[in-house]
Amino acid sequence: SQQGEEDPQALSIQEGENATMNCSYKTSINNLQWYRQNSGRGLVHLILIRSNEREKHSGRLRVTLDTSKKSSSLLITASRAADTASYFCATDGSDYKLSFGAGTTVTVRA
């Protein structure tokens, strides 16, 4: 079973627009991570936010975490064609096993 669930399942935007996706999870976590996966390839780590942090930035990425609502959001600003990929949130609980959601597929149109 998967701990995190991303929303929406799919997102299509124009180049230059912002993309926002959300992740909800069920149990308490130590940290939450976001990964990107280009079609059929391995996952690439984007950003890690600890349970005591509320917001984190990395380049064009902005991640928020609301532990009271058990949710996180990933914002990609000024999207590019190269941002076309699937995005996954991953959480770890007391057992430190990383659990992934089903992902949000983002398509950036030129």
Next chain:
Amino acid sequence: DAGVTQSPTHLIKTRGQQVTLRCSPKSGHDTVSWYQQALGQGPQFIFQYYEEEERQRGNFPDRFSGHQFPNYSSELNVNALLLGDSALYLCASSLWFGVNNSPLHFGNGTRLTVT
């Protein structure tokens, strides 16, 4: 600096057969985790190896087994293959100390097709 490498990249097997997938972790990493990713789904945790021992296991049957070697490389073995075992198998490496705070580095996976 080589990242995580997996072999083979693609594999086709018949139901009932056995398969072995291989993984070399990123240089400097000592922990290897294996994930199964069905089409359109997120990766599902199979197990994790550190110091040649299985440290964590997900909800997978005993048909799935693994091994870690002294050089930290790892193998995933699946016996008595089922059609439902068709998936992308991903290996990820990390450091054991700080395992709860360090990102995973993934290989590009082995695409297993069971016919």
